[in-house]
Amino acid sequence: MELRDILAIKKAIDSLGEGELKPYLRFILVKIKLMKEQEGTLETTVTELIELYDELMGLQEKRAVWYPVPACTHVHIVVGDSFAGSMKQALKGLGWAETHKLITLRENYAIGPLDGLDSPEGRKARSNWFRDNITEAFEAYTEFEEEYNELLDKLEQIPEQAEVIIWTSCNACEQTGMRHAIHLMRNKRNSISVCDACAVCEELYNRPDAFINYRHSGEIPADKIREALIHLDGKGKLCAPDITRLEWEWQEIMEQAGMLRIWRDSKVLEVPVDYYDQYLLEMLDKLKPPTDDNGFLKSARLIGEAIGYCEQYIGDSYFEYRLRELIYDGILEIKGVPAAMRFYSIRRKRRAESGPPVCSLIDESTQNSENTSP
Structure with missing residues (x-):
């Protein structure tokens, strides 16, 4: 093959x-x-x-029906395939599929280099970083280029009369993606609105005795998105100064040299690449490995717990990348093959020369929460 x-x-x-x-x-x-x-x-x-x-x-080919067409009245721009799938179901459920079209930004904007993303050189650098550090990212640069050019083509097809709604939520991935979308649409004359999917659904459904705080839009089921669509009513429309400010913020993010970003104080912030290393080690210390496995814990379990307690939306692939770095640095020991998280287990290195301790850089926002995680 x-x-x-x-x-x-x-x-x-x-x-x-x-x-x-x-x-x-x-x-x-x-x-x-x-x-x-x-x-x-x-x-x-x-x-x-x-x-x-x-x-x-x-x-x-079937998904091409979601591409913008001359007669469409709305175009929804979302970040992530999971949210895109739920949005499609919601639009179909409302009977809006003929007039409401969908464009998906498939990047995880929270991780990897973004410098020069709008240039072939910048995209190649980003593709190379994922190839070298993220185990499932074996895509060739040519495919990355194809997807980016396909995205530009879809944006170009948006008719002038269509209202553009860019969906986001309080995480670095979607907030950065929203700013990138606005940057890519800088020469379009369409009306642009920004909608926080998580905030809308929490307002609609949360009660004092029963509530869910979503970390990213992909967690929201299609039926709740359908209700969010009904309650939009033209909210969140951006004026010219808003668009200019958000585009400028995209430029600032692109100038950052870091590989990891978080959302804090209503800003996308660059943090050190090892920001979550101490968090992973502390989580490992809290979990109890099987008694018959000589202290080794399945890496998939550790990553699952780390995701579950982390207030930021980063993605499992980044946590798995940092586990491998801790192994390479001699801080963790491995049993198995690090081809994917399900194939190996880890534990603290038991020799005295396990290396210097990792500096704690846990998210300040978690220190006031019930959990001790970022």
């Missing part, structure tokens, strides 16, 4: 919403089980799996 085929398969899988993955996986596992038990003919099962493959690979 050639690299371009692997990349095409990965792109098809990444484009699936969270609710779409399980039915496909369930179907595949059932068919494999039938093959193992020799129930039904092998030829029939293979044919069905090939049909499923063709369907999945053709989903990209």
